[in-house]
Amino acid sequence: MLKQSLQLKLSQKLSPQQIQLMKLIQLPTLAFEQRLKEELIENPALETGKENETQEVDDFDNDFEDYDNERIEAEDINIDEYLSDDETPDYKLQSNNYSKDDDEYEMPIIAHESFHQDLLNQLNTFMLSDGDRKIAEFLVGSIDDMGYLRRETQDIVDDLAFTQGIYTDEETVEKILLIVQELEPAGVGARDLQECLLLQLKNKTQTDAIDLATEIIADQFDAFTKKHYDKLLQKYGVSKEALRNAIDEIEKLNPKPGGSYIGNDRAVEHVIPDFTIKINEGELELLLNGRNAPELHVSKDYQEMLQTYKESGKSSNAQKDAVQFIKQKLDGAKWFIDAIKQRQETLFVTMHAIVEYQEEYFLTGDETKLKPMILKDIADLVGLDISTVSRVANSKYVDTPYGTKLIKNFFSEAMVNDQGEEVSTIEIKKILQNIIGDEDKKKPYPDDKLADLLKEKGYPIARRTVAKYREQLDIPVARMRKRI
Template sequence: MLKQHLQFKLSQKLSPQQIQLMKLIQLPTLAFEQKLKQEIEENPALDTGREKTNEDDYDNYDDSYEDPDYNDNDSINAEDINVDEYLSDDEIPDYRTRSNNYSSDDEEKNVPYAAGTSFTQHLKNQLSTFILDEEEEEIAEFLVGSIDESGYIRRSLTEIMDDLAFTQNIFTSEKKIGEVFKIVHQLDPSGVGARNLQECLSIQLHRKDKSESTDLAIKIIDDAFEQFTKKHYKKLIQKFDITEEQLKAAIEEIEHLNPKPGGSYSGNNRIVEHVIPDFSIKIADGELELSLNGRNAPELHVSKEYNDMLKGYKESKEKSKSQKDAVLFIKQKLDAAKWFIEAVRQRQQTLFVTMSAIMHYQKEYFLTGDERKLKPMILKDIADEIEMDVSTVSRVANSKYVDTPYGTKLIKEFFSESMKNDQGEDVSTREIKKILETVIDEENKKKPLTDDALAKILKEKGYPIARRTVAKYREQLDIPVARLRKKI
């Protein structure tokens, strides 16, 4: 049985303009400039620079597009123009709804690349110096094409043999591939074409000048690689019947090797990453000064020509159909331009207000540069301070950089959770990590401190944290366990 009934429901939805504003706030300076350039290209009613008027005050440039005649209903509400249809959702210009933000999932299209020969081509050029038959040359080129950015071929001989058969129509044996591998291993940089770290280090050592320490290093890598990686130095001394000094000299030889030979090629085409600070903090007379990168505050105005077109339409006595169609198009472009200018202004204000609150919250750090002075701070602290949503603060913090007297920093690095010290005071976890890092740097590397010992030292310094918390912080700092920090 079918029933009909009415239901009243109140819901909140973000308008397309609000969504676009949030996306503008999220963009860092470089991406914002790209977005601005695209908007100007797509909307002829939007101009950069300042109109040639007598008003020089930046705050007054609204007058260039908020013309009283333009807002007069008579200028657009002619009897034969349906205003409701003009304002319908179907007539919303593309600028308001199109998604052009630069998220982490999107592919960056306008990225500068380093010029030069590619790594793969560099290796192929070297193959021409070897005398190879047709089959060996095809296999060698296939192997070189399989080398990754680090310089490794991370595939087994069986997989390579199958791929040669299926993709290149080359039927060969694992023995033949192994022989060609030896040729590839002679290419520069040394160690390229290895299938694992052990082979990579071994190739580099075999190509070094012979010496007592080099010979011992080869034996260690070829015959006792697992014991070496686990730093079982006593077992190595017993196995090879050597002194501690001899082992130390061999380890120094190994430490000078390159575990990623592909990364050493200077001509390798890599993405050139540019970090452009969105803010700048300077210290003047003991006080902090914050400024927003000028590239985030472009001078925009609505095209005067488009306003003049509307005035001409209003003043004309006879309005043709083509004029009516044109005035709707012009009105859409003007609305989109006015909204975009307002969105850019709101973006500037939001960025400045948010960073200003962060700067004053962490004033002690910005004055000294000592990370131990960083106060515990979460997104909600700043959101409450500036009376904005947490998501807005997150958008500012996650993708923006600030130039400080101590280097360029990612803003989200200033946020950290809090823990209580032995006096019951809230301290930043960043402060504890910094102290932990300092303690580890100063430890005796012959007898590195265990996590239990580190926990006891931190407790003595007034930070009562558990061993598992020490382990968590140590991993976040990318510091290995005590056994792997051991040195002779």
């Protein structure tokens, strides 16, 4: 049975403007600059203060009636709401105390050859038949960015036949691969790590240490990777010093020969700090990157167009469309300027609260001084939503006297020490890292021993928690930290 009924319900929805504002807050400096450029292109009513000396509009009302099908007369638009009464715009009154050091420079773009193009150029120095050269070029094209050929020989033979029309066999491909493996950097074209290390050792001047290292990688690779040094000593009947010298030679090799290529065309992420913290006479000084605070104003041309429509006594559909377009662009420009100001304020007050909360750390740089801090702590201090604080912390960097840090790394959970005091998990990880750094590498501490040592220092945590923190610090297990 169908039935109709009325129901009242309260709901809260984010407006498109609020969603756009949250996206602006989340953007780091470089992404924000790109978003600003896009807005300047899309909205001709928005201009930057450095381009032209135009009159900035500080006050105009967004509260306009929606356009309907009725004709809108030019006289009905309040132009004064869009025009400033001040003879001198605000941006001209702002201080301009900049030195040459504050000049903004564009980051140059380096033109270079790709890793694979360099390999092909080297290949041209070899005397090869046309058929062999095509196979060699195909092999080079199959090498990944790390320098490895991670494909079975039979698969390469099949692909040559189907895609290149080249019919060959595995023996021929293996022979030409030996030529490719002579290219620089040494180790390129290897099928696995073991072959990569052997190719690099082959290119070194032969010494007793190199000879022993070659034998170890060729015949006892599994024992070496598992650091079964006693087995290696027994196998080769050498002294500990001789084995140590061989292992030192192996550790000098590059497991990713392609990754070290200076001309590699992989994308490089450039981090530009959104904030700067300085210590001035024992006091912390927080600065917002000036690239986050652009000078924006409403276009003078659009103001003059509105003035023209106001003075005009004529009205037509074309004028109506023009007025509607101008209103839309002016509203968009006004909203974007306000959104930028709100973004600046949100970033600054959030970071200022973090600096005050972690004042002891920022004054000393000692990570053990970091207090337990969660998003809710800062949200309560600044009166913002937790999600807003999260957007600021997750993608922003701060330049401190101790290096450039990701803001979210200052947040950590709390643990209780043996005195009942709350301490940051960052502090415990730092102490754990120091303990492992000072251990005897011939007898590294297992996780249960590390748990005992932390307990002695006043941090009663379980062995499995120690293992979790060790993995988060990217520190291997005791067996893999062992040195002969």
